[in-house]
Amino acid sequence: MLDIKRIRENFDEVAEGLRRRGASLEGAERARDLDARRRALVMQSDELKTLRNSRSKEIGALKKAGQDTAAVQADVRAIGDQITALDAQLREIETDLEAAMLLIPNVPCATIPTGPDASANRVARVVGEPPAFAFKPLDHIALNERLGLFDLPRGAKLTGSGFPLLQGAGSKLQRALIQYMLDMHTERHGYTEMLPPFVVNSASMRGTGQLPKMAEDMYHCEIDDLWLIPTAEVPVTNVYRDEILDRPLPIYLTAYTPCFRREAGSAGKETRGILRVHQFDKVEMVKFVEPETSYAELETLVANAEEVLTSLGLHYRVLELCSGDISFSAAKCYDIELWAPGQQAWLEVSSCSNFEDFQARRLNCRYRDANGKTRLVHTLNGSGVALPRLMIAILEQCQQADGSVLLPEALRPYLRGLERLEPQAK
RNA sequence: GGAGGGGUGUCUGAGUGGUUGAAAGAACCGGUCUUGAAAACCGGCGUGCCGCAAGGUACCGGGGGUUCGAAUCCCUCCCCCUCCGCCA
Numbered sequence: 001m002l003d004i005k006r007i008r009e010n011f012d013e014v015a016e017g018l019r020r021r022g023a024s025l026e027g028a029e030r031a032r033d034l035d036a037r038r039r040a041l042v043m044q045s046d047e048l049k050t051l052r053n054s055r056s057k058e059i060g061a062l063k064k065a066g067q068d069t070a071a072v073q074a075d076v077r078a079i080g081d082q083i084t085a086l087d088a089q090l091r092e093i094e095t096d097l098e099a100a101m102l103l104i105p106n107v108p109c110a111t112i113p114t115g116p117d118a119s120a121n122r123v124a125r126v127v128g129e130p131p132a133f134a135f136k137p138l139d140h141i142a143l144n145e146r147l148g149l150f151d152l153p154r155g156a157k158l159t160g161s162g163f164p165l166l167q168g169a170g171s172k173l174q175r176a177l178i179q180y181m182l183d184m185h186t187e188r189h190g191y192t193e194m195l196p197p198f199v200v201n202s203a204s205m206r207g208t209g210q211l212p213k214m215a216e217d218m219y220h221c222e223i224d225d226l227w228l229i230p231t232a233e234v235p236v237t238n239v240y241r242d243e244i245l246d247r248p249l250p251i252y253l254t255a256y257t258p259c260f261r262r263e264a265g266s267a268g269k270e271t272r273g274i275l276r277v278h279q280f281d282k283v284e285m286v287k288f289v290e291p292e293t294s295y296a297e298l299e300t301l302v303a304n305a306e307e308v309l310t311s312l313g314l315h316y317r318v319l320e321l322c323s324g325d326i327s328f329s330a331a332k333c334y335d336i337e338l339w340a341p342g343q344q345a346w347l348e349v350s351s352c353s354n355f356e357d358f359q360a361r362r363l364n365c366r367y368r369d370a371n372g373k374t375r376l377v378h379t380l381n382g383s384g385v386a387l388p389r390l391m392i393a394i395l396e397q398c399q400q401a402d403g404s405v406l407l408p409e410a411l412r413p414y415l416r417g418l419e420r421l422e423p424q425a426k
Numbered sequence: 427g428g429a430g431g432g433g434u435g436u437c438u439g440a441g442u443g444g445u446u447g448a449a450a451g452a453a454c455c456g457g458u459c460u461u462g463a464a465a466a467c468c469g470g471c472g473u474g475c476c477g478c479a480a481g482g483u484a485c486c487g488g489g490g491g492u493u494c495g496a497a498u499c500c501c502u503c504c505c506c507c508u509c510c511g512c513c514a
Contacts, residue, residue: 060444
């Protein structure tokens with residue numbers, strides 16, 4: 001959520017930002033108008049309340065003195081009726097204002113490229129080399145047919161399409177990767193590990209911005225009004241919702257969780273294999289930082305995610321997303337894409353964003369600065385990284401001529417002697 | 427799921443309808459004193475909204491209600507504790 005004062009006082013600057021995104025100005029204009037009406041009503045209502053309070057105190061005094069209070073009571077009652085009417089109007093306006101504010105996206109950072117969509121994204125860097133093959137590399141689906149790491153038909157039988165059943169070396173590799181990443185972030189990058197609930201309430205979903213817009217993309221348990229998390233960002237960022245932090249900033253948190261996404265509307269698109277599924281595992285990093293530091297913190301966040309990939313010897317690139325391609329809440333965002341030689345495609349495995357105070361305002365998450373003044377924190381998060389596509393990239397980049405997959409050295413301690421994924425006899 | 431108890435500021439904790447944003451103590455910050463520290467003493471010490479400001483207003487788990495007036499009464503929801511039941 002944007003600062004209403006920013007819309008009030010710097011409307012042109014906000015409008016320019018929204019235009020760069022290709023977003024409509026309608027919401028911001030509406031918010032500006034509702035805000036003006038709200039302030040006028042608040043003034044009226046507060047004045048009447050002042051009057052009511054002072055006259056009510058008179059009644060107390062009169063009663064103590066044993067005098068008749070009927071006339072004053074009638075007066076105050078009339079004032080109270082006016083207040084009730086004004087406050088009803090006010091509530092309506094505030095509800096509308098809140099609704100409008102929740103639908104206005106963040107203003108993009110001034111330095112990011114301007115453009116309408118992904119075509120304007122800037123390649124920040126390409127790291128490593130694509131592996132050279134003396135044979136035609138297979139994609140992860142073909143590789144899996146020999147290796148037997150995941151069983152999609154049986155996953156579909158258990159639940160439905162898009163719910164992979166990992167098995168044998170596949171599940172072991174997955175588990176090793178999760179622990180490898182968590183260890184790296186906690187031991188080397190200074191993050192504290194969290195293992196949060198995988199199901200959250202609506203207030204948490206609003207806090208990070210999934211609600212109200214993304215309700216259709218999430219799994220919802222009606223009876224309890226609880227939601228399956230689409231990313232660990234939700235529970236981990238909400239840890240400090242409605243708090244004034246007394247811990248020194250920055251705070252770095254990391255968590256492994258499964259992620260549940262309905263992916264409504266994306267049926268048939270990039271859905272082969274485990275590229276896009278309804279349930280997947282991910283290690284997430286979340287930062288709570290002082291505003292002045294958030295852009296420097298974004299760079300180290302990306303570096304933390306990249307180290308997972310470089311340490312595994314994988315070829316990837318980093319994109320700086322343009323104004324038209326960043327997500328609703330983000331001011332600036334880097335995507336990390338792994339190279340998948342089997343399908344000759346770049347696969348997004350991480351999205352690292354600085355939300356500035358956009359999430360913090362919804363979350364109501366503040367800290368005390370050096371002068372003891374409360375200020376909104378800046379929040380950031382990034383995947384570190386998502387598992388299925390990491391698995392795909394490892395399979396496709398590390399495949400060998402004999403159909404096996406030679407696993408990265410760095411994972412060996414986590415695989416208890418497993419060095420190579422071997423074709424399975426059917 | 428059943429029965430009971432409870433949710434007040436950073437913490438402990440008073441407050442059962444009237445000038446209470448809230449006693450008292452602790453913690454914390456500033457000052458005096460001290461070679462320094464402690465102690466003692468003095469002062470400060472919640473958050474949001476409106477306002478140029480003075481100031482006003484709202485908030486005692488959330489929401490709603492009664493009343494001229496609610497931290498205090500009523501309804502409802504949430505959370506915590508104890509006991510019983512069920513259960514991985």
